[in-house]
Amino acid sequence: MTTPRVSIRAARRVWQRNATVYKRTWKLNILPNFFEPFLYLLGMGIGLGTYINEMEGLRYIEFIAPGLLISSIMWGATLETTYNVFVKMNFDRIYDGILSTPVNPKDLALGELLWGATRGSLYGGAFFSILFLFGMGYHCGILLMVPLLFIIGFLFATIGLLFTSLIKEIELFNYFFTLFLTPLFLFSGIFFPLSEMPALVQQIAWFTPLYHGVELSRGIFLQQWGWDLFWHFIWILGVTTVNTLVVLKLIHRRLYH
Amino acid sequence: MPAQKPIVEAQSLQKNYGDLVAVNSIDFKIDAGTCFGFLGPNGAGKTTVMRMIYCTTPLSSGQLLVNHLDVMEQMSDVKRGIGVVTQDDSLDYDLNVLNNLLVYARYYDLSPSQALERAEELIDFFQLNDKRLENVRVLSGGMKRRLQIARALINKPNILILDEPSTGLDPQARHHVWAKCHELIEQGVTLLLTTHYMDEAEQLCDRLAVMDQGRIIAEGSPWDLIRSEVAPQVVEIRAEGKHRHAILKKVADQVEDHESLSDRLLLYTRDSAKLYADIHALELPLKTLLTRRSSLEDVFLKLTGRGLIG
Numbered sequence: 001m002t003t004p005r006v007s008i009r010a011a012r013r014v015w016q017r018n019a020t021v022y023k024r025t026w027k028l029n030i031l032p033n034f035f036e037p038f039l040y041l042l043g044m045g046i047g048l049g050t051y052i053n054e055m056e057g058l059r060y061i062e063f064i065a066p067g068l069l070i071s072s073i074m075w076g077a078t079l080e081t082t083y084n085v086f087v088k089m090n091f092d093r094i095y096d097g098i099l100s101t102p103v104n105p106k107d108l109a110l111g112e113l114l115w116g117a118t119r120g121s122l123y124g125g126a127f128f129s130i131l132f133l134f135g136m137g138y139h140c141g142i143l144l145m146v147p148l149l150f151i152i153g154f155l156f157a158t159i160g161l162l163f164t165s166l167i168k169e170i171e172l173f174n175y176f177f178t179l180f181l182t183p184l185f186l187f188s189g190i191f192f193p194l195s196e197m198p199a200l201v202q203q204i205a206w207f208t209p210l211y212h213g214v215e216l217s218r219g220i221f222l223q224q225w226g227w228d229l230f231w232h233f234i235w236i237l238g239v240t241t242v243n244t245l246v247v248l249k250l251i252h253r254r255l256y257h
Numbered sequence: 258m259p260a261q262k263p264i265v266e267a268q269s270l271q272k273n274y275g276d277l278v279a280v281n282s283i284d285f286k287i288d289a290g291t292c293f294g295f296l297g298p299n300g301a302g303k304t305t306v307m308r309m310i311y312c313t314t315p316l317s318s319g320q321l322l323v324n325h326l327d328v329m330e331q332m333s334d335v336k337r338g339i340g341v342v343t344q345d346d347s348l349d350y351d352l353n354v355l356n357n358l359l360v361y362a363r364y365y366d367l368s369p370s371q372a373l374e375r376a377e378e379l380i381d382f383f384q385l386n387d388k389r390l391e392n393v394r395v396l397s398g399g400m401k402r403r404l405q406i407a408r409a410l411i412n413k414p415n416i417l418i419l420d421e422p423s424t425g426l427d428p429q430a431r432h433h434v435w436a437k438c439h440e441l442i443e444q445g446v447t448l449l450l451t452t453h454y455m456d457e458a459e460q461l462c463d464r465l466a467v468m469d470q471g472r473i474i475a476e477g478s479p480w481d482l483i484r485s486e487v488a489p490q491v492v493e494i495r496a497e498g499k500h501r502h503a504i505l506k507k508v509a510d511q512v513e514d515h516e517s518l519s520d521r522l523l524l525y526t527r528d529s530a531k532l533y534a535d536i537h538a539l540e541l542p543l544k545t546l547l548t549r550r551s552s553l554e555d556v557f558l559k560l561t562g563r564g565l566i567g
Contacts (some may be wrong), residue, residue, distance in 0.1 A: 004332050004333060007333070009366070010333075010364070013363045013364050013366075016360070016363055017349070017360050017363070020352065020356060020360055021349075021351040021352060024351075092349075092350055092351075093343075093345055093346065093347040094347065094349050094350075094351075096313075096343050096345065096347040097343070097347035097348065097349065097361070097408075098364060099313050100311050100312075100313060100336060100341035100343065100347075101336055101361065101364035101365060101412075102333040102334075102336045102337045102364060102365060102366075103364050104332055104333060255313075256313065256314065256315060257314065257315070
């Protein structure tokens with residue numbers, strides 16, 4: 001048996017389907033994406049920042065903003081490829097309809113990843129625009145963030161879909177969010193620098209995706225150019241590629257057996 | 258012109274799920290422009306056969322050609338040429354009626370203008386004009402089924418697969434669906450359907466494969482099957498066991514075959530009028546005594562010793 005190759009065109013069709021659905025409700029959908037960063041920056045940056053005068057020589061709000069931006073991409077992209085994909089796959093039977101057309105399971109998976117990355121980018125883009133309002137990121141290097149929003153969105157889309165392709169009960173997502181994403185959110189150097197933490201924490205962090213995104217984003221925002229940024233980027237690209245290959249295979253097995 | 262090759266051809270088609278043999282080495286051929294039905298009870302393997310044809314489950318072994326293409330090697334091309342109406346409603350509930358068609362057209366790479374033209378045609382044909390921009394949720398069961406069929410036709414397929422097309426519909430909606438199926442056959446579409454309803458199989462199918470426990474146990478036109486498997490007429494009796502025994506003894510010479518079910522006794526005969534009269538003359542207390550012509554249900558009973566439903 002030969003597994004058909006992934007068709008980018010068919011994947012785009014799946015992406016377009018999601019975009020068509022989203023277009024109907026985007027105005028309602030996108031508003032919270034702007035409020036959320038605003039509240040975070042207000043509450044943590046300014047509220048908490050009153051007590052924390054300085055973090056690594058920065059105002060506290062400036063320290064946390066680049067990392068929070070990346071975490072918003074993480075939440076947006078994973079929400080899409082976990083709950084939303086699970087419902088389409090198991091409850092709404094939408095995939096049964098799609099898979100009886102020329103679209104094959106791997107195309108479907110790639111389409112969902114692209115869509116997850118898109119949603120992640122929208123979250124990140126909204127956050128980004130609020131940071132501008134707060135006066136951050138006014139330099140040319142910031143343009144690097146544009147592709148990065150999508151790439152990091154894609155990375156987290158693959159992580160969400162990986163989990164979705166392995167589980168049979170929707171309740172298990174609670175574990176994914178509480179025991180995986182929440183620790184990432186808290187211990188990836190968004191709120192305090194990991195350099196102060198025990199070596200073990202730092203070593204564990206190296207293996208987790210959010211950490212690299214946060215470091216990269218902060219480096220770009222603060223224009224701290226260096227090779228370490230390059231290696232964070234390579235880490236992200238490498239893990240995204242491997243994850244994509246694995247997840248396409250898993251979804252193929254899940255939907256064609 | 259050389260004789261046409263069958264449009265669907267299966268050889269030693271087999272599907273296992275672990276230890277369970279869902280489809281057990283079956284062969285069949287379907288000619289273009291006909292309506293071919295798989296008849297059998299739930300769990301007979303009909304849906305699995307369909308899913309192998311429309312490439313959402315791989316074969317365990319054997320070969321299956323659809324439109325002369327191998328389903329294992331040319332999945333996308335096979336699917337491009339067929340339309341599928343799945344047993345469970347797989348409409349997109351996030352979209353309205355028109356968008357269900359337009360979004361589906363994209364999966365087949367129709368251009369937006371082609372898609373719109375085709376969608377409007379189908380909305381007309383299936384009489385969904387009133388509901389064009391309504392969400393799918395508000396449609397009745399019959400309308401949903403019609404929309405599913407419309408959606409399956411968006412790419413002008415030459416093969417339409419219908420898995421239990423009228424299950425769960427009220428009688429009026431069923432007849433509506435059947436009428437549309439007849440029109441499609443007239444337009445030259447090959448219909449492939451599964452059903453556990455006798456009347457549906459008789460109404461629509463030129464040929465039938467009767468399936469049970471993963472095997473095809475008989476094949477032919479509905480009429481041929483009835484004629485070859487059972488006597489043409491039936492006398493049906495509801496009565497207490499002892500009376501049923503008494504009847505069987507008395508009229509055994511007129512009966513070609515009989516089935517004793519939990520609630521009924523079925524006597525197969527060539528002359529039901531005489532048999533009816535003779536049983537009536539016995540003056541036994543019967544709850545029901547009636548005659549009818551033999552049906553596919555009787556064929557199935559004879560072949561498997563079980564009814565189709567239940």
